[in-house]
Amino acid sequence: xxxxxxxxxxxxxxxxxxxxxxxxxxxxxxxxxxxxxxxxxxxxxxxxxxxxxxxxxxxxxxxxxxxxxxxxxxxxxxxxxxxxxxxxxxxxxxxxxxxxxxxxxxxxxxxxxxxxxxxxxxxxxxxxxxxxxxxxxxxxxxxxxxxxxxxxxxxxxxxxxxxxxxxxx
Amino acid sequence: xxxxxxxxxxxxxxxxxxxxxxxxxxxxxxxxxxxxxxxxxxxxxxxxxxxxxxxxxxxxxxxxxxxxxxxxxxxxxxxxxxxxxxxxxxxxxxxxxxxxxxxxxxxxxxxxxxxxxxxxxxxxxxxxxxxxxxxxxxxxxxxxxxxxxxxxxxxxxxxxxxxxxxxxx
Numbered sequence: 531x532x533x534x535x536x537x538x539x540x541x542x543x544x545x546x547x548x549x550x551x552x553x554x555x556x557x558x559x560x561x562x563x564x565x566x567x568x569x570x571x572x573x574x575x576x577x578x579x580x581x582x583x584x585x586x587x588x589x590x591x592x593x594x595x596x597x598x599x600x601x602x603x604x605x606x607x608x609x610x611x612x613x614x615x616x617x618x619x620x621x622x623x624x625x626x627x628x629x630x631x632x633x634x635x636x637x638x639x640x641x642x643x644x645x646x647x648x649x650x651x652x653x654x655x656x657x658x659x660x661x662x663x664x665x666x667x668x669x670x671x672x673x674x675x676x677x678x679x680x681x682x683x684x685x686x687x688x689x690x691x692x693x694x695x696x697x698x699x
Numbered sequence: 700x701x702x703x704x705x706x707x708x709x710x711x712x713x714x715x716x717x718x719x720x721x722x723x724x725x726x727x728x729x730x731x732x733x734x735x736x737x738x739x740x741x742x743x744x745x746x747x748x749x750x751x752x753x754x755x756x757x758x759x760x761x762x763x764x765x766x767x768x769x770x771x772x773x774x775x776x777x778x779x780x781x782x783x784x785x786x787x788x789x790x791x792x793x794x795x796x797x798x799x800x801x802x803x804x805x806x807x808x809x810x811x812x813x814x815x816x817x818x819x820x821x822x823x824x825x826x827x828x829x830x831x832x833x834x835x836x837x838x839x840x841x842x843x844x845x846x847x848x849x850x851x852x853x854x855x856x857x858x859x860x861x862x863x864x865x866x867x868x
Contacts, residue, residue, distance in 0.1 A: 533802040536702045537731045537795045560857050560866075562706045564850055566794070569811060573851050578858045579866060609862070615811060618831060621790025625735070626706045629798070633702040642738060642784060654862040662787060681733055682742050688729050689747045693778070693823040697729075697748060 531633040540629060541679075543637035544598045546668025548583075551603040555634050556581070559667065560606065562630035566623040569615035575623055578607040578653050585652075586666075592648040593664055596641030602666030603636070607649065609659045620662050627665065637670045700802040709798060710848075712806035713767045715837025717752075720772040724803050725750070728836065729775065731799035735792040738784035744792055747776040747822050754821075755835075761817040762833055765810030771835030772805070776818065778828040789831050796834065806839045 556579060563577050580586055581604045589607075590600030599605050608624060610616040628638050641664045650661035690697040725748060732746050749755055750773045758776075759769030768774050777793060779785040797807050810833045819830035859866040 531702055533700055533702055533705045534727060534731060534799045537734055537799060540736070542736050558703060561853070562703060564853060564856055565706055565848055567709070567711050567797075567809070567848075569809065571849060573856065576856055576858060576862065578860070578862055580860060582860060585860060615786075615790075617784075617786040618790030618793070621784075621787030622794040624787070625791040625794040626798075628736075629795075630703045630706060640736070640738065653860075654864075656862065679734055679736075680740060684730070684733060687733055687742065687745055689745060691747070691749060691751060691754060693745065693747055693825065 536629045536632050540632040541637065541674055542639040543670050543674060544639050545671045546598065546601045546603060546637070546666065547671055548601050549603055549669050551636060551667065555636065556604055558634070559627050559631050562626040563623040566626045568619035568622070569613065572613055574611040574613045574616040575620050576609040576659065578609065580605045580607060588652060589649050589664055592645040592652065593641050594644035596664060596666065599641060599664060599666040601668065603668040605664050605666040607653055607664045608662050609655045610662050611659055617662060624663060624665060631667050635669065636667050637674060638665050638667045640665060705798045705801050709801040710806065710843055711808040712839050712843060713808050714840045715767065715770045715772060715835065716840055717770050718772055718838050720805060720836065724805065725773055727803070728796050728800050731795040732792040735795045737788035737791065738782065741782055743780040743782045743785040744789050745778045745828065747778065749774045749776060757821060758818050758833055761814040761821065762810050763813035765833060765835065768810060768833060768835040770837065772837040774833050774835040776822055776833045777831050778824045779831050780828055786831060793832060793834060800836050804838065805836050806843060807834050807836045809834060
């Protein structure tokens with residue numbers, strides 16, 4: 531799949547067939563994260579691949595906004611070593627993984643907010659790191675044609691030369 | 700270009716031919732940012748497209764780590780409305796833009812750190828927002844075969860099930 535096509539069509543999906551994902555595909559998604567660029571090439575991240583159903587269920591119970599982690603084919607918990615740009619660096623790595631998964635027909639969603647402290651403890655993440663997100667990946671239960679996104683209009687978020695100056699469309 | 704191939708090969712490049720980029724391509728790169736997913740779909744971002752040589756030179760003088768902005772075909776200044784995940788959301792949008800540009804044969808680099816306060820003032824970014832990065836885009840001066848990245852080994856950043864448990868390769 532072409533890059534822009536993936537960006538345009540990728541959807542955040544919260545239900546998955548309880549079907550395992552081929553090891554080579556899991557590996558490819560993790561590689562997409564690892565290979566991503568970061569500020570000063572610090573690579574301030576760790577990717578914990580969670581594949582056992584028991585662990586996925588446990589994380590689904592802890593993450594208040596992500597009970598559907600329980601049904602994922604696998605999940606990646608992304609922990610960061612705090613640096614000036616670690617959150618945006620990890621955001622980039624997660625985007626690389628989500629787009630790579632989409633190309634492989636695999637859907638995902640970013641799980642953040644409540645319960646991540648418990649998940650971090652469960653996963654043995656060192657205290658000096660932050661668990662930024664858990665990303666469940668799986669095959670979609672429903673058809674995903676993609677591309678129907680609710681986004682602010684182009685002219686609301688894109689400016690030309692100066693903030694507030696309209697970018698002619 | 701396939702998604703994973705783009706992730707694998709994309710390079711951060713700091714010198715550009717002073718050549719303009721077709722308007723449709725500029726638009727496509729900005730669309731890649733706009734269409735990116737964000738926490739609670741808040742889209743806490745603004746993209747200021749800078750195309751005039753005068754402005755590019757001015758930003759190159761202000762951004763201590765990015766004098767090469769002066770030579771870019773254009774640049775995108777990314778400002779965020781601070782939210783819990785605004786930095787990682789913006790990181791995702793920037794990754795979408797950088798990968799989309801790479802697919803179009805256009806290279807880029809993330810400019811952060813020093814001088815961004817001056818740049819934010821120059822660009823008229825409201826005080827309540829943060830200028831996270833300036834991303835210059837351009838055609839590369841040199842050949843960019845891509846794919847030679849210095850990254851930590853897979854086993855250093857990827858774990859299986861628990862932090863510190865080796866992911867068998």
